[in-house]
Amino acid sequence: MPKNTLKICIGTPCHLMGASELLELIAELDQNLRDKIELKTSHCIDDCCEQAPVAEFNGRIYQDLNPEKLYKIIRNNIR
Amino acid sequence: MELVFEEFYRSIPKAGEEVCGDNVEIIKKENKTIVVLSDGLGSGIKANILSTLTSKIASGLLDKELPLEEILSTILATLPVCEVRGIAYATLAFLIIDQKQQLRLIEIDTPSAFLFRDDQVKKLEYQEFELEGKKIKEANFKFQRQDQLFLVSDGVTHAGIGGLLNFGLGWSGAAGEIERTVNKNQENLKDSINNLVKIFNTFYGDQAGDDFTIIGMKYRKKRKLNIWSGPPLNKEDDKHLAQKIYNAEGKKVISGGTTAQIASRELDEKLEPGLKYYDKDIPPTSKMKGFDLLTEGLLTLNKVLSLLKKYKPGQIPVAGKDGASRFTRLLLESDSVQFFVGRAVNESHQSLNLPINLGIRSQIISQIAEQLRRIKKEVKIEWF
Numbered sequence: 437m438p439k440n441t442l443k444i445c446i447g448t449p450c451h452l453m454g455a456s457e458l459l460e461l462i463a464e465l466d467q468n469l470r471d472k473i474e475l476k477t478s479h480c481i482d483d484c485c486e487q488a489p490v491a492e493f494n495g496r497i498y499q500d501l502n503p504e505k506l507y508k509i510i511r512n513n514i515r
Numbered sequence: 516m517e518l519v520f521e522e523f524y525r526s527i528p529k530a531g532e533e534v535c536g537d538n539v540e541i542i543k544k545e546n547k548t549i550v551v552l553s554d555g556l557g558s559g560i561k562a563n564i565l566s567t568l569t570s571k572i573a574s575g576l577l578d579k580e581l582p583l584e585e586i587l588s589t590i591l592a593t594l595p596v597c598e599v600r601g602i603a604y605a606t607l608a609f610l611i612i613d614q615k616q617q618l619r620l621i622e623i624d625t626p627s628a629f630l631f632r633d634d635q636v637k638k639l640e641y642q643e644f645e646l647e648g649k650k651i652k653e654a655n656f657k658f659q660r661q662d663q664l665f666l667v668s669d670g671v672t673h674a675g676i677g678g679l680l681n682f683g684l685g686w687s688g689a690a691g692e693i694e695r696t697v698n699k700n701q702e703n704l705k706d707s708i709n710n711l712v713k714i715f716n717t718f719y720g721d722q723a724g725d726d727f728t729i730i731g732m733k734y735r736k737k738r739k740l741n742i743w744s745g746p747p748l749n750k751e752d753d754k755h756l757a758q759k760i761y762n763a764e765g766k767k768v769i770s771g772g773t774t775a776q777i778a779s780r781e782l783d784e785k786l787e788p789g790l791k792y793y794d795k796d797i798p799p800t801s802k803m804k805g806f807d808l809l810t811e812g813l814l815t816l817n818k819v820l821s822l823l824k825k826y827k828p829g830q831i832p833v834a835g836k837d838g839a840s841r842f843t844r845l846l847l848e849s850d851s852v853q854f855f856v857g858r859a860v861n862e863s864h865q866s867l868n869l870p871i872n873l874g875i876r877s878q879i880i881s882q883i884a885e886q887l888r889r890i891k892k893e894v895k896i897e898w899f
Contacts, residue, residue: 446772446788446799447811448798448811448812448813448814451811451814452814456792456798459790459792475790477789477799478788479772479773479776479801480772480776
């Protein structure tokens with residue numbers, strides 16, 4: 437069972453601001469890293485649509501993401 | 516049990532041609548359906564124009580409900596005739612079926628229709644007469660509940676020439692293929708048409724030697740679809756609306772992430788948002804017990820609207836696994852569509868400054884309803 441949980445918002449604002457690219461990043465992750473993460477999607481995370489796209493990694497919310505930022509967050513916080 | 520008459524067709528252009536020289540026009544009216552098939556002489560754009568011209572004139576006249584003799588003589592007088600070969604530039608077949616299931620079919624220079632009845636394909640009984648020097652075949656019969664009727668252009672009866680066969684399938688060969696295909700799956704006409712196109716194409720070695728078209732028709736039970744989109748203005752309506760759609764008869768769709776969350780909360784059912792992007796422009800669909808489809812809201816609805824605008828009656832609905840394609844298919848496969856539309860302003864969308872025509876749910880849904888009415892679907896909208 438993966439120890440880390442990543443939730444990516446796919447609501448309309450997050451989709452428009454690039455949620456699909458975040459999902460693509462996860463699909464392209466190194467298999468070792470990918471196996472440690474349980475991936476989910478959500479229709480809204482914390483109502484912070486103005487800072488889309490939004491994701492939640494291990495309980496912490498990150499806003500205004502792009503694939504590079506998300507990759508760093510995963511790298512730095514993976515358990 | 517309420518029945519509706521359904522029809523599907525596919526037209527395949529001759530290999531190497533961009534457009535098909537056959538043309539189909541289907542007109543749905545309150546009390547009848549009109550189907551017209553025309554095959555232009557030759558192939559390519561010239562044939563396409565000839566068949567379009569012929570079928571448009573015919574369907575236009577039939578739509579105006581003029582007496583049949585008058586329609587026929589007008590068409591025959593206007594049909595262009597090839598000066599060199601002395602034959603008409605386009606063939607014509609058309610039929611009218613009314614509410615009493617009484618069907619009248621007229622054929623001019625076209626292969627005889629195929630009637631599938633009691634697990635067998637049969638030829639219809641025709642009366643022949645002459646008008647304006649043309650031989651015309653007419654058939655009148657009562658279309659039974661289990662019947663299926665197929666009209667084809669001669670590209671089907673010639674299938675195989677230059678491919679697998681020396682002389683083509685012929686009428687009885689095509690009848691055999693239709694009988695075999697329909698017997699495998701009598702319920703799904705759309706699949707039968709798709710399979711038959713594959714079969715006829717194979718006889719041509721996947722390089723169609725002529726344009727070919729096949730139209731299938733049958734009766735089926737009326738289908739209902741219920742759609743909920745948007746949170747209601749009054750929060751007290753949440754529960755009421757969720758229960759209402761959950762208990763409605765027919766298939767159920769929710770369009771909108773927030774709406775799906777409300778339904779999940781009020782019905783106490785688990786909502787599983789999807790992960791997979793089948794189309795980069797359309798957000799993934801979700802799953803929830805009791806619902807056939809859950810999509811994102813605004814972008815999906817806009818895409819559905821643009822797909823519906825392109826749709827011509829009788830066409831086989833778009834393929835595609837993304838939310839908008841699946842939603843469009845459900846709409847096109849249904850006969851009566853009930854919308855439940857919430858009018859609460861979605862705060863999250865305000866931050867996006869969307870163009871006004873993209874952003875207003877009620878407008879998009881009204882336009883979708885208008886498109887559905889154009890193709891004679893029964894549409895009801897309730898606002899909350």
